[in-house]
Amino acid sequence: MRKKSILYKPIIAVTGSSGKTTTKEMIAAVLKKRWKIFKSPQNRNAVSATKRHAKLLRSAHRAVVLEYGMQYYGNIKRHCHYIRPNIGVITHIGRAHIGNFGGRIQGVAKAKSELIRYMKSTGTLWLNADDQHSKLLRTKGFKGRIVRIGIRNKAVYRASQIHNAKRGMTFRVKLDGKEHRFYIPILGRHNIYNALFAIGIAHRLGFTPKQIQNGLKTYEKPKRRLYVYNLRRGIRIIDDSYSANPDAVKAALDVLSATGKNKKIAVLGSMSELGAYAVKGHKEIGSYAARKNITHIYAIGKHASQIIAGAKQAGFPAQNLHSFVSRAQLHKALARVIQPGTTILVKGSNQMRMNKTVAYLKQIYFKSR
Template identity: 55%
Template sequence: MTGPLKFKKPVIAVVGSAGKTTTKEMLASILSTRWKIFKSYGNANAPRHIAKYASRIKPFHKAVILEYGMSRHGEIRRSCKTIQPNIGIITNVGTAHIGNFGGSIIGIANTKSDLIRYMKPNGVLFLNVDDKNSKLLDIKNFKGKIFTVGQINQANYKASDVRFVNGGMEFTMKLNEEKHKFFIPIYGKHNIYNALFAIGVAHYLGFNPKDIQDGLRKYRKPRRRLTVYRLGKSIIIIDDTFSANPNAVKAALDVMSYIGKGRKIAVLGTMLEMGKYQIKGHRDVGKYLAEKQIDYLYTFGKGGAIIGQGAIEAGFPKERVKNFLSHDKLANYLIKNIKPNTTILFKASHGIHLNRVVRALLEYKKGH
């Protein structure tokens, strides 16, 4: 291939430290109400995956939605040079994979800016106006249109009246100068941003508010992303074990604060690829947890132990913190000590496999 594939149809690339897959799936759910679309599979977002997608995009696809991952320098550039997007979304600039970028948020912002540099020069870009690190993105030479989303600052697509409701989130926003109410079947204020990006792109592409509302309502979240299980009448398990970075863990703790009932237990494991930010990132999560109404903190792995230290330093009772290095020991401890009227949040990087503990709990409860 001599140059990137360039399509006349909308080719949307989603980049960001968190929320890529959710944003992509929400947007796909909306566009699918009217169009046949091609979307990248799951979270398969490396340059090698993008190269495979190139041959799978057909003339009957009216739009293409791709997730462009970035765990190393140059990956977004390579993906853009395979399939050039004409619409770009940068969800946020956070600390995911920071260890691979010299431990620097500026390094991450600069590498994410490759989307802006290598997408269609006069294309359309969507940015998060509430994300302070997104201000580090290099937009100075971008010749296209920029739209913003937000919940706090003034934005082109701004959510207001954000509420936790049964089964998800509800919010209001203006489209075509009229206020509309939206519902997403997933918890968390951070997921409102993902919905706003999906709404913004769909609106730009001419979808009406009803199509957008219907599409968002039909969105189905992937497993292990704030998946809620109810064991009997009074035990709630929140499985958010697919991935983790400090902002994502804090967001998950917020969700537990809102939807949790009774005793609240946070089971937090190591966040991988944090590099020199390893100690500070884990400690910050512990400090944040200490400010929440959490009753017990069970940590997993070496990084998890640092979360525990951070929580204790911030005033969390030491006797309510326990560290584990074995999935079996953690699962057995929870099985022995779990009581009715309890909510348990599980959160760690994918490679920590905390989902094994979730599975053990679910299987045990099924048989009892």
């Protein structure tokens, strides 16, 4: 099939080690406030999905918003063969699928750089100014415009005055010399980066601050991605069970640490596709959790012992560290420790089926809303 390059409309492709679906959905939530758009559904980001999407594009679509997944070299090149974007977004470069690249972050960056090489050469590339590994991207020779978003470092679109709200985050961004307040209905400082991509792209496409604000408010967060369940007795579950990589797990632990009250429990399943980095990666997660405001760590799966070892080495109280092989044993242990006001984060690779633990907890402490 011949690639589709529709020059008169924005064709936006989002890739990155995490945040792809959220960023795509936020961009779409804003653009559809004014335009009829085509958006790739859910997290369907395989090359085969992009091939199908190419057949669904119509002249009535004022914009196209897509998600490009990547597991190996050549994947993004093939995405661009079917639909060539003129706006490219690389959320950040992390350790997702690093096992497929010899355990080297440089390999991940090289594979993601295919978007830069094969998107429209005079298009606009959006990058994260705060992501140190994005410096490994091969931007040399790109003839288009590069726009950066960020929180800490210098960026064209920069968030400030960040606060946790009841069910989301608030922050400010300067547009056309004037600061504007934004709200996103999802937890996590890392999600502000995703929102900044949506804000910047929509602003460059002529959307007003009010239109962007209204669009972001209507963003519908998908279940199993930092989805919060408020149960009886003040018990709260943060369901982030869809997928896991070291960077995403750290971001989820940040959310638990910042938003949980009283007892805070991290229930962590093993991460997949880390290859030679697996042992080190799981120990890093344990060590990171130990430095957070978290009271208990429960780990399950092939690499549970490494999570526990990392936490113990970092000084986490041994009596609050628990490793399991059996899901039934995990559930029994959780039932014994959960008290009124407890917040529980459930996180792990999709293959770990941590959503079963979420379902168990919801059944025991039935949903109140």
